[in-house]
Structures are given as structure tokens and as C-alpha cells.
Amino acid sequence: MHDPSAAESANLALLTVQAMRRVDAAAIGSGTSGLTLMQRAGAAVADRALAMGGEKILVLCGPGNNGGDGFVAARLLVDAGRSVELQLLGDRASLAGDAALAAAEWPGPVGRANASLPDCDLVIDALFGAGLSRDLEGNARALVEAVNEAGQPVLSVDVPSGLDGDTGRIRGAAIRAQETVTFVALKPGHLLQPGRSLCGHITLADIGTGPAALGAGLAGAPRLFRNAPGLWTLPALSASSHKYTRGHALVLSGPAFKTGAARLAARGALRVGAGLVTIASPASALPENAAHLTAIMLRPCETADDLDDLLVDDRLNALLLGPGLGTGPATCELVAVAASAGRALVLDADALTSFRSELRTLARHLRDGEARAVLTPHEGEFGRLFSGTEVLAQDLTKPERTARAAHLAGAVVVLKGADTVIAAPDGRIAINDHGSPYLGTAGSGDVLGGLICGLLAQGLEPFEAACAAVWLHGDAGLRHGPGLIAEDIPELMPAVLRDLAPSVS
Ligand SMILES: NC(=O)C1=CN([C@@H]2O[C@H](COP(=O)(O)OP(=O)(O)OC[C@H]3O[C@@H](n4cnc5c(N)ncnc54)[C@H](O)[C@@H]3O)[C@@H](O)[C@H]2O)[C@H](O)CC1
Numbered sequence: 001m002h003d004p005s006a007a008e009s010a011n012l013a014l015l016t017v018q019a020m021r022r023v024d025a026a027a028i029g030s031g032t033s034g035l036t037l038m039q040r041a042g043a044a045v046a047d048r049a050l051a052m053g054g055e056k057i058l059v060l061c062g063p064g065n066n067g068g069d070g071f072v073a074a075r076l077l078v079d080a081g082r083s084v085e086l087q088l089l090g091d092r093a094s095l096a097g098d099a100a101l102a103a104a105e106w107p108g109p110v111g112r113a114n115a116s117l118p119d120c121d122l123v124i125d126a127l128f129g130a131g132l133s134r135d136l137e138g139n140a141r142a143l144v145e146a147v148n149e150a151g152q153p154v155l156s157v158d159v160p161s162g163l164d165g166d167t168g169r170i171r172g173a174a175i176r177a178q179e180t181v182t183f184v185a186l187k188p189g190h191l192l193q194p195g196r197s198l199c200g201h202i203t204l205a206d207i208g209t210g211p212a213a214l215g216a217g218l219a220g221a222p223r224l225f226r227n228a229p230g231l232w233t234l235p236a237l238s239a240s241s242h243k244y245t246r247g248h249a250l251v252l253s254g255p256a257f258k259t260g261a262a263r264l265a266a267r268g269a270l271r272v273g274a275g276l277v278t279i280a281s282p283a284s285a286l287p288e289n290a291a292h293l294t295a296i297m298l299r300p301c302e303t304a305d306d307l308d309d310l311l312v313d314d315r316l317n318a319l320l321l322g323p324g325l326g327t328g329p330a331t332c333e334l335v336a337v338a339a340s341a342g343r344a345l346v347l348d349a350d351a352l353t354s355f356r357s358e359l360r361t362l363a364r365h366l367r368d369g370e371a372r373a374v375l376t377p378h379e380g381e382f383g384r385l386f387s388g389t390e391v392l393a394q395d396l397t398k399p400e401r402t403a404r405a406a407h408l409a410g411a412v413v414v415l416k417g418a419d420t421v422i423a424a425p426d427g428r429i430a431i432n433d434h435g436s437p438y439l440g441t442a443g444s445g446d447v448l449g450g451l452i453c454g455l456l457a458q459g460l461e462p463f464e465a466a467c468a469a470v471w472l473h474g475d476a477g478l479r480h481g482p483g484l485i486a487e488d489i490p491e492l493m494p495a496v497l498r499d500l501a502p503s504v505s
């Protein structure tokens with residue numbers, strides 16, 4: 001299994017804006033000057049600008065080092081034969097440090113940035129980056145709105161101006177970029193909505209700060225990662241693998257006419273590689289479940305006692321409860337029995353809502369049973385389960401909310417959405433940007449629960465199982481696109497897993 005610290009030196013670790021500032025100092029400490037960093041950053045921006053095409057380029061520079069990057073890029077684009085107009089927001093005399101040095105190298109005129117934009121083929125947005133500290137107002141806001149209004153392609157430096165690099169939130173107004181070039185590491189705001197949508201295509205440029213400086217930036221920063229292969233490792237099969245070495249997942253079904261969710265989940269668990277999958281079904285639903293199942297086994301299960309009897313078989317090493325069970329005391333009893341069995345456990349939908357405002361009870365069940373649990377709420381279920389706790393404080397970012405929820409619940413929490421966040425009680429947080437809006441279809445979440453359960457059955461630890469399943473689920477959505485229904489997702493797993501196989505150890 002991957003040690004996440006190994007990921008921290010790859011491009012999976014995310015830097016907060018405050019951490020980015022520490023990188024500056026660390027890089028300079030290692031003999032790299034801030035200006036060198038700026039020159040490399042500006043060169044990376046110029047490269048992307050040339051690749052985006054266009055003869056007439058408008059470079060909008062802000063009052064700090066983001067603007068400094070713009071000055072460097074502008075000079076290099078002139079050297080490459082482009083027609084470049086540079087406009088500065090603020091006074092040239094107020095430029096300081098490396099930005100002033102970069103401006104001194106700019107041979108051309110420096111116009112005053114204003115909302116009446118000159119005609120151009122491409123705008124380079126070097127107004128604000130990691131130093132944005134408040135909402136844009138006045139000229140700055142008017143300029144950003146004018147750029148969006150004009151509709152020319154925009155290349156943003158580090159972060160689209162007006163976007164908060166840590167939260168992905170818009171500060172008054174924010175540039176809508178076609179491309180963004182960022183440095184050292186991605187920031188959370190590059191992956192969190194609406195930031196993800198405003199960045200367009202993101203290029204992470206290597207400006208030579210390397211793992212040492214990255215490590216300096218990470219010291220003490222929250223352990224934030226981009227959810228991607230490398231953060232987790234899928235189980236590798238060996239010639240001696242057989243169905244009993246690949247785990248046995250148990251999915252609880254709802255009563256008659258509420259059984260589809262369990263079958264979607266069970267199919268997901270089987271397709272992602274669990275050796276055996278069983279659906280535990282109330283008697284009323286046995287015929288309809290049986291009519292739809294082939295490789296998935298079926299056992300009767302009416303009550304919590306029946307579940308207790310089933311769990312005598314300790315080969316059932318991963319459980320999924322939730323979809324279709326209905327909310328109320330009976331479901332709470334099933335969860336209590338499942339949690340006490342000390343297996344890997346996925347709780348979704350009704351299994352979460354049944355503990356509405358009863359988080360402490362659920363957390364106690366999980367703790368007493370030493371369950372290795374993954375909770376998979378969408379925002380509505382999250383709000384119900386964590387109502388009355390500090391998790392719902394207004395000013396928390398999505399990663400902060402999820403991390404606090406994981407800590408309170410003593411479980412991995414997958415807060416689903418266009419920017420699903422996965423958090424573990426030990427402080428690890430992963431943000432997923434590998435997904436598709438086509439996954440917003442009935443039953444899609446049921447399949448995700450099954451993918452997590454199937455990976456848990458194969459021995460992945462809860463955080464990795466959750467991150468991998470979210471990524472696989474997203475990949476299926478990206479492959480299929482329009483017309484996707486939940487039933488398609490398990491059937492897309494062979495192609496998704498096949499393409500990952502080279503990276504699977
Ligand atoms: N850290 C690195 O490794 C590198 C950083 N580079 C670039 O530097 C910027 C960050 O520069 P900084 O001077 O800290 O801030 P900004 O340029 O983003 O902001 C400019 C300045 O603007 C003022 N300000 C903040 N918010 C507002 C607002 N709402 N309205 C008006 N003015 C505002 C504030 O004074 C800021 O200081 C980073 O993004 C990179 O592009 C290097 O060049 C590459 C390596």
C-alpha cells in the first residue's frame with residue numbers, strides 16, 4: 001500500500017496559499033532567488049501562450065509578484081515575435097522586490113489597465129495570484145468583469161484572478177480562464193468548485209523548486225492531496241489468487257421493490273474485483289433479487305439477529321449498508337450489528353440518515369466495534385447526519401468540513417459532489433476532480449458504495465479504498481459521457497481497470 005508521504009513528493013500533494021509562501025522562502029534558502037523562480041514561471045506562461053496561438057497578446061499585470069510573472073512572460077513573447085501590449089493595475093512606482101526587477105526588464109510601454117480593453121487574440125491574466133487577500137472591488141473588479149465580458153481566450157497565471165486559491169470560491173469577481181499555469185503544486189482552489197471550472201486546462205509548471213521546497217511548504221500544512229493514481233494502489237493479482245483470497249463483500253438489500261440499489265452496489269463490488277459478493281435480502285425481496293442475480297449470491301436476512309448470524313462467517317470481510325433499507329430504528333439496529341462485527345464497513349444513504357442528529361451514537365458503534373468504516377453522504381445526508389455539530393459552521397471550506405466530520409465520526413468520509421472530498425480521521429484529505437456531470441444519475445451513488453466495498457473486501461485500507469473507488473467511478477463517467485445510467489458503471493470497470501493495470505504494482 002502506498003505511504004501517502006511518498007505522494008507528497010509527487011504532484012499529488014496540494015499546497016495551500018500560505019504554504020506556497022513558505023516555498024518561496026525555502027526555494028530562496030536553497031540558493032534559488034525569487035527572481036529566478038519568477039523568470040521560470042514567466043517562461044512557463046509564455047510557452048503556454050505560444051501554444052494557445054494568437055498574434056496580439058494583452059498582458060494584464062497586478063501590483064505583486066503575479067504581475068511580475070506577467071512582465072517576464074510579456075518580454076519573452078516579444079522576443080518570440082508576438083505583438084504584446086502590457087497594462088498595469090496600479091502604479092509602476094509601487095512595484096517592489098522581484099516584480100520591480102522584472103518590470104525593469106520590460107522594454108515596452110506600460111499602459112494603465114482599465115475596463116475598456118484593447119482588441120487582442122489572447123489575454124494573459126497576471127493580476128492576482130496567491131496574494132489575493134480580499135474581495136475584488138473598484139477598478140480591479142471592473143477589469144475582471146470586462147475581461148470575462150470581452151470573451152477572448154484567457155491564460156491565467158497561477159490562479160484565475162479573483163479566485164481564492166485555498167477555497168475555490170470567487171472573491172467578488174473572478175476570471176474565467178481557458179488555461180491556467182500554476183507552479184510548485186496545485187492549490188485546493190484549482191480543484192474545488194467553482195474554482196475548478198474557472199481554471200480551464202491546468203498546467204503545473206516545473207520551476208525547479210523541487211521536493212525539498214515542496215516539503216518546506218508542506219511542513220505543518222494540512223495533508224491535502226489531489227485524488228489520482230499514485231495516491232492509492234489497486235490490489236494486484238498473482239497467479240495463485242483465487243476467489244477466497246479476494247475477499248467477500250456483503251450488501252444488504254431493501255424490501256420488495258426497493259432492491260435495485262443493492263444490486264447496483266453488489267455488481268460494482270464484483271466488477272471491481274471482490275472474489276465473492278452476497279446480497280442479504282428480506283424474504284419479501286428474495287424472488288425479485290433471485291430473478292436478477294447470477295454470480296452474486298443471495299441469503300435471507302430479515303432482522304439484525306439474522307445479520308448477526310450471517311456475520312459468524314468471518315470471510316464476509318466487507319459490508320455495505322444503506323441503499324434501500326429505509327430510515328428508522330430497524331436500520332439503526334442493522335448498522336449497530338454490522339459495526340460491532342469489526343469488519344470493513346460502508347454506510348450510505350438510509351444508513352446515514354437513520355442517525356440524523358445521532359452522530360455520537362453512530363460514532364460509538366463504530367468505535368466500539370473497531371469498524372474500518374467509510375461514510376458516503378451527499379450534501380443533504382451530510383447536513384442531516386452532522387446537524388448540531390461544529391462541522392456545519394458557515395465559514396468552513398469543503399475540505400475542512402469533511403475533515404472535521406471524519407474526525408468526529410471516527411471514519412473516512414466521502415462528501416460527494418462535482419468536487420468530491422475524501423477525508424480520513426488521521427488528517428489525510430483528498431480532493432477529486434476526475435469525474436463527469438453525467439454521473440449525476442439515479443443509482444450512481446449506489447454503485448460507488450459497491451466499488452468502495454469491493455476494494456475494502458480486497459484489503460485496501462478505508463481511505464485508499466474510498467479514493468480509488470471515487471476515481472474509478474469518475475473515470476467511468478468520463479469514458480461514457482452522455483446517456484450514462486447507473487447500470488453502465490459496473491460494466492465500464494473492465495476498461496477502466498485495464499488502462500490502470502500498467503500503474504498497478
Ligand atoms: N511562491 C512561489 O514559489 C512563486 C510565486 N510567484 C508568483 O507570486 C504570486 C504571489 O505574489 P504576491 O505578491 O504574494 O501576491 P499577488 O501578486 O497574488 O497579489 C498582488 C497584491 O495585490 C494586493 N491585493 C490582494 N488582494 C487584493 C484585492 N482584492 N484587491 C486589490 N489588491 C489586492 C496585495 O497587496 C497582494 O500582495 C503567485 O501567485 C505567483 O504568480 C512566482 O513568481 C512563482 C513562484
Ligand SMILES: [K+]
Nearest residue numbers: 128157159161
Ligand atoms: K492570476
